[in-house]
Amino acid sequence: xxxxxxxxxxxxxxxxxxxxxxxxxxxxxxxxxxxxxxxxxxxxxxxxxxxxxxxxxxxxxxxxxxxxxxxxxxxxxxxxxxxxxxxxxxxxxxxxxxxxxxxxxxxxxxxxxxxxxxxxxxxxxxxxxxxxxxxxxxxxxxxxxxxxxxxxxxxxxxxxxxxxxxxxxxxxxxxxxxxxxxxxxxxxxxxxxxxxxxxxxxxxxxxxxxxxxxxxxxxxxxxxxxxxxxxxxxxxxxxxxxxxxxxxxxxxxxxxxxxxxxxxxxxxxxxxxxxxxxxxxxxxxxxxxxxxxxxxxxxxxxxxxxxxxxxxxxxxxxxxxxxxxxxxxxxxxxxxxxxxxxxxxxxxxxxx
Numbered sequence: 401x402x403x404x405x406x407x408x409x410x411x412x413x414x415x416x417x418x419x420x421x422x423x424x425x426x427x428x429x430x431x432x433x434x435x436x437x438x439x440x441x442x443x444x445x446x447x448x449x450x451x452x453x454x455x456x457x458x459x460x461x462x463x464x465x466x467x468x469x470x471x472x473x474x475x476x477x478x479x480x481x482x483x484x485x486x487x488x489x490x491x492x493x494x495x496x497x498x499x500x501x502x503x504x505x506x507x508x509x510x511x512x513x514x515x516x517x518x519x520x521x522x523x524x525x526x527x528x529x530x531x532x533x534x535x536x537x538x539x540x541x542x543x544x545x546x547x548x549x550x551x552x553x554x555x556x557x558x559x560x561x562x563x564x565x566x567x568x569x570x571x572x573x574x575x576x577x578x579x580x581x582x583x584x585x586x587x588x589x590x591x592x593x594x595x596x597x598x599x600x601x602x603x604x605x606x607x608x609x610x611x612x613x614x615x616x617x618x619x620x621x622x623x624x625x626x627x628x629x630x631x632x633x634x635x636x637x638x639x640x641x642x643x644x645x646x647x648x649x650x651x652x653x654x655x656x657x658x659x660x661x662x663x664x665x666x667x668x669x670x671x672x673x674x675x676x677x678x679x680x681x682x683x684x685x686x687x688x689x690x691x692x693x694x695x696x697x698x699x700x701x702x703x704x705x706x707x708x709x710x711x712x713x714x715x716x717x718x719x720x721x722x723x724x725x726x727x728x729x730x731x732x733x734x735x736x737x738x739x740x741x742x743x744x745x746x747x748x749x750x751x752x
Contacts, residue, residue: 402429402585403464404427405425407423407424407449408460408461410422410446410458410460411457411458412442412445412449412454412455412456412457414445419611421612422459423442423446423459425616427589429587430586430587432581432588432604433588433589434591434597434598434605434606435447435592436593436605436608436635437593438593442608442612443591446591447559447591450555451473451478451480463554474503476555477553478554478557479549479555481545481557481559483559484564485540485543485544487544491532492528493527493528493530493531493532493535494519497518497547498515499547512528516528518550522543523576524542524543527539538572538573541562545580549580549586553586555588555589556581556587556589558588558589558591559591561573561577562574562592563592575600595634598619599619599636600619602619603618604617604619607622607634607635609630623635623636624736624738626638626738627740632738636664637664637665639662640660640662641663641706641708642659643661644656644658645658657742658742661738663680664736668710668729670727670728671728671729671732678732679734681728681731682708682728682729683702684726685701686698686699686700686721687699689723696712697709697710698710698718708729
């Protein structure tokens with residue numbers, strides 16, 4: 401079973417802190433939505449509201465159109481994977497997985513069968529009798545996920561589920577959790593502050609800042625068409641440069657800035673200083689050139705003092721790009737340029 405989730409104008413105040421300020425979000429049945437934001441943005445509080453672990457001061461939470469904001473957690477049919485995994489150390493792996501069925505007073509034979517089925521789903525067959533302490537971090541995460549979906553919940557909630565894993569294992573588990581979610585078809589809401597994780601796993605990403613939803617869109621649309629400069633700077637690396645008259649303005653003095661151009665490092669390339677400057681180009685002095693395996697990362701400072709980052713292919717001869725040399729970079733494809741109307745000061749990222 402999978403259900404539709406609807407959050408409407410939810411308000412939460414903790415002490416003197418207005419944590420959620422009228423949040424509204426609709427999640428379709430079977431959809432994977434990630435709440436992404438810096439610490440203190442309200443994303444974990446919103447997850448707790450869905451789970452029934454946090455009461456609301458206003459607004460509604462609906463499962464398939466039915467209000468559940470007054471329904472206790474155990475009556476919501478929601479599965480949760482916590483950051484700490486919260487496995488019971490005195491129980492075997494199989495007992496951990498089947499625990500939700502024990503609480504529901506399901507027969508022993510059914511509990512054992514479901515535990516084996518769930519462990520096979522998360523690619524841990526034959527581990528029912530193992531102790532959680534004997535498992536690796538990635539295996540414990542899989543057990544926690546198996547337990548969360550053992551009772552066939554309508555919604556799966558993931559609370560920073562990969563924060564404790566190293567980078568390589570985290571990347572592997574991003575793919576694995578997405579595979580399992582797609583196979584089961586369960587409505588899923590995840591919380592993370594990791595941009596790559598959000599983009600990799602989600603059907604849609606909801607950016608949160610200061611207790612509000614700033615933008616909700618598909619990963620690609622969010623990356624290519626951020627609603628403001630703060631989102632652009634928060635979601636991946638972005639060059640945020642002032643524009644006027646359809647061009648980048650290198651010297652803002654005396655110019656009427658009409659917007660901010662969002663230029664991703666991978667969309668920039670080196671262009672000769674001697675040729676006519678393309679519309680979306682900028683000059684600067686090389687500050688740093690570093691090799692990063694799949695690319696060179698070129699960092700320069702414009703005459704106006706702005707940092708610009710360019711991603712260059714490793715096949716390129718970079719012997720002339722010494723620190724202090726003058727270069728020009730440009731985006732030759734205007735479709736890759738996203739211009740945000742001048743409405744707020746440019747910031748590097750969303751801060752808590």
